[in-house]
Amino acid sequence: MxxxxxxxxxxxxxxxxGMAAVHPELTVDVERRVILRRDAPVEGKVALVSGGGSGHEPLHGGFVGPGMLDAACPGEVFTSPVPDxxxxxxxxxxSGRGVLFIVKNYTGDVLNFNMAAELAEDEGIQVASVLVNDDVAVMDSTHTAGRRGTGGTLFVEKIAGAAAEQGAPLERVESIARRVNDASRSFGVxxxxxxxxxxxxxxxxLPEGELELGVGIHGEPGRERRAMMTAGEIADFSVDAVLEDLRPSAPVLVLVNGAGGTPLLELYGFAAEVHRVLRERGVAVARTLVGNYVTSLDMAGASVTLCQVNDELLRLWDAPVRTPGLRWGC
Incomplete structure (x- = not known):
């Protein structure tokens, strides 16, 4: 390779x-592996902290900035950050208003974030935690008990981050983050x-001419393997898997996410098919985001994440954000 x-x-x-050199708006501690907003702590604001194994960029470090995360902690490749x-x-x-930990549902992440929350509270920091478990592909997998945390993490970090930026208290930010997770479902290929x-x-x-339906972001096994399918067939399978579980009764946010090795030419074509399936199933689309946001190093493939939203959640989604990996309204 x-x-x-x-x-x-x-x-x-x-x-x-490289992040430190390119993004002066961030404070990057290379040795201790912590990425911060340069203006942190922000007076009167609940802080959002997330993290996970490296290899999923721009998640999480690329989502640090106004309107999203206050800090991110990268671990080694596909390995959880440590409690310290x-x-x-x-x-x-x-800032004194508390910290929300956003945790993807992987065994190492859950254990280390739980330990960190206890240690932080011993230091007088109020901590709440929200678990992201949006992947409908499998219930238990190589690294999890229960559903895996995947593309829904972006929706949780963005929408909860907007609420925090607008001055919401910790209990409110936590509640919104839980609502977004509960309203989000994903499926990857x-x-x-x-x-x-x-x-x-x-x-x-993965043999030549086959694909893995329901793959995890670390390459965990999915539901099944099949002979290669067209973009339209993959969209039918993926969206139906999500809708079977989510059953939305309101418009949805759509994330068509590249796994890291799929060009935008293919992702936009796939997005067209995802929109076709949603239209055929009678599901209204509020907003769509296409690109590489929750990746798996160089994996070729994509995932679909849907999040059912009301007017409040949609306003928070549309609120300004300024991070290396997500930016609008600024």
Whole structure:
């Protein structure tokens, strides 16, 4: 495998050095692996902290900034950040109004964020936590008990981040984050395996001419493998899997998310098919976001996330955001 890296051992640190060089609006602690808003802590504001294994960029570090996260903690590739990172981040961004941890449902993340919350509270920081578990593909998987946290994480971070930016108290920000998670469902498809720098090759075997329906963002097994399908057939399968569980009665936000190795030419074509299926199923679309937002290194493939919204949640989605990975209204 050819990768644009120096050595596997420094790939995360090298990426953080790049973020520090390119984004002066962020404070990037390369050694301690914490990414902060440069203006943190923001007076009178609830702080949002998230994190997870590297390899899913721009999630989470690319979503630090006004209107979204106050801090993110990157772990090693596909490995949870450790509690010390998370406590350090919480202490750096807490203005006295509390901190919300946004946690994807993976065993390591859940354990480490729970431990960090206890340690932070011992230091006098009020902490609430919201678990993201939007993936409908499987109930239990290699790294989880229950559903995995995937594309819905972006909706939770953006909408809860807007509420916090507008001065909502911790209980309100937490409640909104839970509502968004409860209203979000995702389904992903892999056309190829991803390759980690440490392994230097594919993390799982996917035979030529086959795809994995319901794949996880670390390459976890999905529901089934089939012979390669058209974009329209994949959209039918993926959207129906989401709608079978979500059953929306209001308009939805749509995220057509690239896994990291799929060009926008294909993603926009896939988005057209997703819109076709939703139209045929009688589901109204409020907004659509297309691109690579919750990735799996170099995996070819895509996921669909739907989030049912009311007027309040839609206003929070439309509110200004200014981060490296998501930006509008500023």
């Amino acid at each position: 050819k990768m644009l890296i120096n050595v596997p051992e420094t790939v995360v640190s090298d990426a953080l050095r 990172q998370l406590v350090r981040a919480a202490a750096a961004v807490d 892999a056309l190829s395996a991803c390759s980690t720098p440490a392994k230097g090759g594919p993390t799982f075997e």
